[in-house]
Amino acid sequence: MGNFNFIQTDIPDLIIVEPKLFGDSRGYFMETYNYNDFKSAGLDMLFVQDNQSKSRKGVLRGLHFQTQHQQGKLVRVLSGEVFDVAVDLRKESATYKKWHGIVLSAENNKQFYVPEGFAHGFLVLSDEAEFVYKCTDFYHPEYESGLLWNDPEIGIAWPTDGINEILLSDKDKCLKTLAEQNLL
Numbered sequence: 001m002g003n004f005n006f007i008q009t010d011i012p013d014l015i016i017v018e019p020k021l022f023g024d025s026r027g028y029f030m031e032t033y034n035y036n037d038f039k040s041a042g043l044d045m046l047f048v049q050d051n052q053s054k055s056r057k058g059v060l061r062g063l064h065f066q067t068q069h070q071q072g073k074l075v076r077v078l079s080g081e082v083f084d085v086a087v088d089l090r091k092e093s094a095t096y097k098k099w100h101g102i103v104l105s106a107e108n109n110k111q112f113y114v115p116e117g118f119a120h121g122f123l124v125l126s127d128e129a130e131f132v133y134k135c136t137d138f139y140h141p142e143y144e145s146g147l148l149w150n151d152p153e154i155g156i157a158w159p160t161d162g163i164n165e166i167l168l169s170d171k172d173k174c175l176k177t178l179a180e181q182n183l184l
Helices: 035-040
Strands: 004-008 015-019 022-024 027-029 049-056 060-066 073-079 081-088 099-105 111-114 118-124 128-135 144-146
Touching (some): 060 081, 073 081, 073 099, 081 111, 081 128, 099 111, 118 128
Antiparallel strands (some): 004 015, 015 111, 022 027, 060 118, 060 144, 073 128, 081 099
16 A cells, blocks of 8 residues: 555554665665555554664563553664564453564564554664654553563563573563463
8 A cells, every 4th residue: 555565463453564665876765654554554543652762782672561541553673673572462352462573674674563452572683773663642651561571471482592681671670470460
């Protein structure tokens, strides 16, 4: 559709977005978001906040979500490479507790739409990565929550080859497993 290819994953509503790249000897141009194209693909959301982070190799951010004012996120990488993961926390969903991961990089230009009701996180695979995302609701620290990155019940296969140490924030080190909390 338009300037994007929308790919449905094995989890409903979790979408890989491939922007079309227009390049020549000068470089390239691409749209990273177009409301009309997204709406035509059934993604009729309003983004209200943009965020950006820079992290070094081995940094794992997540798995984050908000218990109220849930956020849908359109994520992408400006520089470097990450393994991006979404976990379905929608209890009524046939894919509840399932996860999907994808490599996002400055080279592949892929984006990942993670809707409301999912935990989200990423692991930096390159020496550094700049990560940006659009959100469908504002950040509300009072409703901030998360899921332990290595929860055995979820069983995410993080690609840790070449990573000497997983680097977590103090807050992310204290996150609980799914079994230890009453989610959404």
